[in-house]
Amino acid sequence: MLDAGAPDAIISVRNLHKWYSGVHALKGVSLDFRRNEAVGLVGDNGAGKSTLINILAGLHQPDEGEVIVEGSRVAMRGPRDAMDLGIETIYQYNSMVPSMSIARNIFIGREPVLFSIGGFGILDEKRMRRESVQAIADVDLHLRSPDALVGELSGGQRQGVAIARAMHFRSKVMILDEPTNHLSVKETAKVIGFVRGLAAQGVTAIFISHNMHHVFACCDRVVAMALGEVVLDRRIDETSIDEVHAVL
Amino acid sequence: MSVTEQQSGEAPGRPARRRGRWRLVKIAMEKPELAALVLLFLLIGAFQVLSNGVFLNFNNLRGLFGLLPEVALVAIGVTLLMICGEFDLSVGSVFALMPMTMAVLMVDGWPFWVAIGAGLGLCALIGLTNGLITIRFGIPSFIVTLGMLFMARSLTVVISGGFPPRLRMDEIPAWLFVDFVGPGGLFRMSFLWFLAVAILVSLLLSRTNFGNWVRATGGFLPAAQATGIPTARVKIACFVLCSMLAGFAGMIQTLRIGSALPSMGEGLELQAVAAAVIGGTALTGGIGSILGGVIGATLIRVIDNGMVLSQIDSNWFKFAVGGLTIGAVVANAWMRKRARAMKVET
Ligand SMILES: Nc1ncnc2c1ncn2[C@@H]1O[C@H](COP(=O)(O)OP(=O)(O)O)[C@@H](O)[C@H]1O
Numbered sequence: 001m002l003d004a005g006a007p008d009a010i011i012s013v014r015n016l017h018k019w020y021s022g023v024h025a026l027k028g029v030s031l032d033f034r035r036n037e038a039v040g041l042v043g044d045n046g047a048g049k050s051t052l053i054n055i056l057a058g059l060h061q062p063d064e065g066e067v068i069v070e071g072s073r074v075a076m077r078g079p080r081d082a083m084d085l086g087i088e089t090i091y092q093y094n095s096m097v098p099s100m101s102i103a104r105n106i107f108i109g110r111e112p113v114l115f116s117i118g119g120f121g122i123l124d125e126k127r128m129r130r131e132s133v134q135a136i137a138d139v140d141l142h143l144r145s146p147d148a149l150v151g152e153l154s155g156g157q158r159q160g161v162a163i164a165r166a167m168h169f170r171s172k173v174m175i176l177d178e179p180t181n182h183l184s185v186k187e188t189a190k191v192i193g194f195v196r197g198l199a200a201q202g203v204t205a206i207f208i209s210h211n212m213h214h215v216f217a218c219c220d221r222v223v224a225m226a227l228g229e230v231v232l233d234r235r236i237d238e239t240s241i242d243e244v245h246a247v248l
Numbered sequence: 249m250s251v252t253e254q255q256s257g258e259a260p261g262r263p264a265r266r267r268g269r270w271r272l273v274k275i276a277m278e279k280p281e282l283a284a285l286v287l288l289f290l291l292i293g294a295f296q297v298l299s300n301g302v303f304l305n306f307n308n309l310r311g312l313f314g315l316l317p318e319v320a321l322v323a324i325g326v327t328l329l330m331i332c333g334e335f336d337l338s339v340g341s342v343f344a345l346m347p348m349t350m351a352v353l354m355v356d357g358w359p360f361w362v363a364i365g366a367g368l369g370l371c372a373l374i375g376l377t378n379g380l381i382t383i384r385f386g387i388p389s390f391i392v393t394l395g396m397l398f399m400a401r402s403l404t405v406v407i408s409g410g411f412p413p414r415l416r417m418d419e420i421p422a423w424l425f426v427d428f429v430g431p432g433g434l435f436r437m438s439f440l441w442f443l444a445v446a447i448l449v450s451l452l453l454s455r456t457n458f459g460n461w462v463r464a465t466g467g468f469l470p471a472a473q474a475t476g477i478p479t480a481r482v483k484i485a486c487f488v489l490c491s492m493l494a495g496f497a498g499m500i501q502t503l504r505i506g507s508a509l510p511s512m513g514e515g516l517e518l519q520a521v522a523a524a525v526i527g528g529t530a531l532t533g534g535i536g537s538i539l540g541g542v543i544g545a546t547l548i549r550v551i552d553n554g555m556v557l558s559q560i561d562s563n564w565f566k567f568a569v570g571g572l573t574i575g576a577v578v579a580n581a582w583m584r585k586r587a588r589a590m591k592v593e594t
């Protein structure tokens with residue numbers, strides 16, 4: 001492909017297609033996500049938002065089209081590849097293991113080890129606890145202890161821990177798939193405030209929600225999807241909630 | 249860290265020492281093996297009384313410690329696999345197939361160490377097959393290993409040729425596995441093997457990154473997959489380890505009784521699952537401990553042995569194990585709920 005994506009884009013996708021046995025979930029999606037931009041992705045249930053971000057997160061592979069990260073075409077074979085590229089995802093369903101502690105959760109798959117043989121090693125638990133306390137404090141979350149089980153936390157606190165994890169691993173792009181679902185008003189406000197602050201920390205945000213007010217409260221740009229296609233792509237200050245609603 | 253979302257159950261002015269004690273209670277109640285441990289002590293006390301002091305005497309303990317490693321080794325593997333979110337019903341058959349393979353090969357003139365290697369290799373292959381089929385075809389491991397239960401048992405009988413092969417014990421360094429050692433010969437070597445395996449697997453689960461992956465995989469698979477853990481390989485590794493431990497335990501029993509019987513280990517798979525569950529392992533995966541599985545296995549051995557000594561009709565044994573299994577699950581669920589409700593600074 002000649003088109004290598006917009007020059008200032010951190011992630012570009014070109015002509016993405018995805019089929020799920022018969023269902024054409026993405027029908028040629030092309031988008032650019034610019035550095036330090038917060039993009040709101042909206043659309044009805046089944047519009048293909050999760051499918052798109054699952055591809056960006058390395059969880060699914062596109063059937064056609066390409067993903068360009070920082071100017072080079074990438075073929076991600078798993079979530080680990082995406083993480084290594086600095087793309088962290090906070091999923092719609094909870095991305096935490098409820099039966100494990102906060103410290104254990106933050107480091108799943110990326111555990112610091114004291115020494116290792118062939119990739120297996122003894123956990124550096126002191127470091128895990130210390131760094132998770134720091135990571136939690138960094139996102140302004142107040143929790144009792146890094147040893148508390150994630151299953152004991154409220155929905156908002158869990159999202160907070162997921163965000164802390166993403167920040168701890170110095171993500172460049174943070175994808176949040178409906179992070180405000182099932183959250184209280186106060187917790188929602190906190191997540192929105194957090195997304196708004198990401199640009200200042202040099203992080204690009206892709207924020208998925210079907211609540212337009214949430215998107216307009218914290219994003220620079222809004223992308224609307226319907227039936228697997230992008231139907232609107234505007235800067236927030238050049239559009240309105242009504243206009244977005246009209247295209248959906 | 250500050251206490252921000254503290255809910256009821258904790259008056260702010262409560263002295264620190266009280267709070268410290270509640271914290272300990274909460275931590276203890278969250279330990280899944282606690283209920284089983286308490287019960288174990290109660291039963292030991294009861295049997296000691298019922299048997300007029302015979303239960304804890306030297307010879308009985310010696311017998312108990314001699315048999316325990318066999319079921320406990322199987323329970324360790326099953327517990328690990330259950331924590332990983334899978335199930336293995338074929339362990340009882342593998343328990344017989346491994347020593348039978350070894351014995352048949354030795355009759356054919358294979359040296360002991362090569363035969364043992366081949367036997368364990370076969371176990372690894374069975375574990376691998378269980379894991380691959382479960383994952384590749386997305387079938388519940390309950391079904392896959394149920395099939396393997398029949399297949400491995402059938403294979404055991406087929407290769408035995410209908411009657412147990414003669415083991416030439418003089419060619420086997422059986423002392424390495426079954427000789428009595430320790431103060432007054434209280435333990436068999438198998439007990440040391442069991443201890444070593446229990447400690448190693450326990451450390452593997454609680455102190456290594458692999459253990460973290462096992463818990464995550466069993467605890468909530470989608471989250472584990474999303475973090476990029478090789479969940480399929482983690483599960484397969486647990487299947488393989490579980491099968492190999494079952495085979496190893498079967499070999500120990502064979503060396504103890506001096507022959508490989510095709511019917512060995514029948515029903516052992518359910519005892520192992522019961523042991524894991526009694527020890528606090530959740531059927532849904534993610535929760536449990538190796539220590540719990542070991543305590544569960546010990547409980548089963550203690551009940552078996554204690555009932556005989558107390559002259560209780562031994563037909564009640566399965567009833568007791570069954571009741572205990574259900575009771576333990578109920579007790580654990582209750583304790584976990586109570587512990588969760590206790591909002592204290594942990
Ligand atoms: N794993 C899957 N298997 C089959 N169909 C799927 C799968 N995931 C999504 N789909 C289908 O793809 C379409 C897009 O879904 P999705 O990306 O989840 O939309 P959204 O997140 O916008 O609600 C829907 O029609 C959905 O039913």
Ligand SMILES: [Mg+2]
Pocket residue numbers: 049050051092
């Ligand atoms: Mg979705």
